[in-house]
Amino acid sequence: IQTAPIAITGDPVLYQKAAPVTVFDDSLERLSQTLMATMLQAKGVGIAAPQIGVSQRLFIVASRPNERYPDAPLMEPMVMVNPALLSGSSEWESSEEGCLSVPGKRLSIARHRWVEAKWQDLQGNAYSGRLDGFIARIFQHELDHLDGITLLERVT
Ligand SMILES: O=C(O)C[C@@H](Cc1ccccc1)C(=O)SCC(=O)c1ccccc1
Numbered sequence: 295i296q297t298a299p300i301a302i303t304g305d306p307v308l309y310q311k312a313a314p315v316t317v318f319d320d321s322l323e324r325l326s327q328t329l330m331a332t333m334l335q336a337k338g339v340g341i342a343a344p345q346i347g348v349s350q351r352l353f354i355v356a357s358r359p360n361e362r363y364p365d366a367p368l369m370e371p372m373v374m375v376n377p378a379l380l381s382g383s384s385e386w387e388s389s390e391e392g393c394l395s396v397p398g399k400r401l402s403i404a405r406h407r408w409v410e411a412k413w414q415d416l417q418g419n420a421y422s423g424r425l426d427g428f429i430a431r432i433f434q435h436e437l438d439h440l441d442g443i444t445l446l447e448r449v450t
């Protein structure tokens with residue numbers, strides 16, 4: 295399985311609004327495999343398609359316990375296509391985030407404590423539900439990537 299280079303701060307692809315996925319075919323499957331392999335190699339807990347230069351609306355959320363978030367849930371990596379935020383809690387929480395596209399930085403970012411989200415899987419099936427904690431944080435971080443927003447534009 296191929297990995298891809300990760301775009302870093304300054305690469306225009308990081309500041310574009312990504313296009314919705316409309317075709318759920320083999321090439322989408324291959325893109326998600328490249329995305330997954332790249333995230334695993336980079337030891338990330340998430341990654342968005344624009345970070346490998348593909349301006350399409352899909353990302354992966356892959357929470358796992360880590361030194362920064364020791365009680366983070368261990369989850370099967372989840373591929374989310376055409377994700378959207380339906381609503382977010384009025385309470386916000388600030389916590390340190392990293393970004394594979396902003397190497398070496400840890401920035402405190404305020405996020406909704408929980409979100410109601412909807413998305414599709416690689417076959418186009420629709421899902422919706424509430425995400426909270428670290429998973430909600432990763433979701434919001436990755437959704438920013440689809441809208442051309444990185445940590446540096448979010449820091450309060
Ligand atoms: O750039 C990305 O999208 C990946 C990013 C996801 C993310 C990390 C922390 C909070 C929200 C979103 C990373 O995985 S950064 C590197 C990393 O592995 C990590 C950083 C902080 C905590 C846990 C892991």
Ligand SMILES: [Zn+2]
Binds near residue numbers: 392393395435439445
């Ligand atoms: Zn990032």
